[in-house]
Amino acid sequence: MKIFNPEKHTKSEDHKRLYAYCEVAYTIIDFSAAALFVIGSVLFFKENTTYAGTWLFVVGSVLFGLRATIKLYREIGYLRLDDYDDVTKG
Template sequence: MTLFDPNARDRSGAHRHLYALYEIWYTAVDFGAALCFVVGSVLFFSASSQTAATWFFLVGSILFAAKPTIRLVRELHYLRLGKIETLARRQDPL
């Protein structure tokens, strides 16, 4: 098993379940980042709200940085799940 294997999500039902959960988180973070950038852009039209706009851009940037982190954590979770399934097969007396 390797990191970022495109077939990893189809290895088992547990892998498919993990894939779905991580995709929900990934999409929510993506949506939140986009929303922060849109709100920040609108706030920059007024000089009085530029500080708030800067904060929205910062939060949006942090959310965009979280996206590859979510993908990496998912892949590490796949690896751990694969090791557990391999161990379970070894321990199966049948």
């Protein structure tokens, strides 16, 4: 089976569980990053809170980077659950 195949998350109960955990983590990170960006934006309205706003943007950016990491982690997890020969066939 190919990597990044959207049908892979239903292959087995272990696949479903891994997908669910990663989706929860992805959603928490996505929400947190968005919240930090909104709060950081509000902090830019006053000059004395600009420094804190900048740090919230930096942390939010790191969280957005973690989103891709979660997807890669999920795909590696699928590979561990599958037969590695499936990757070369796909």
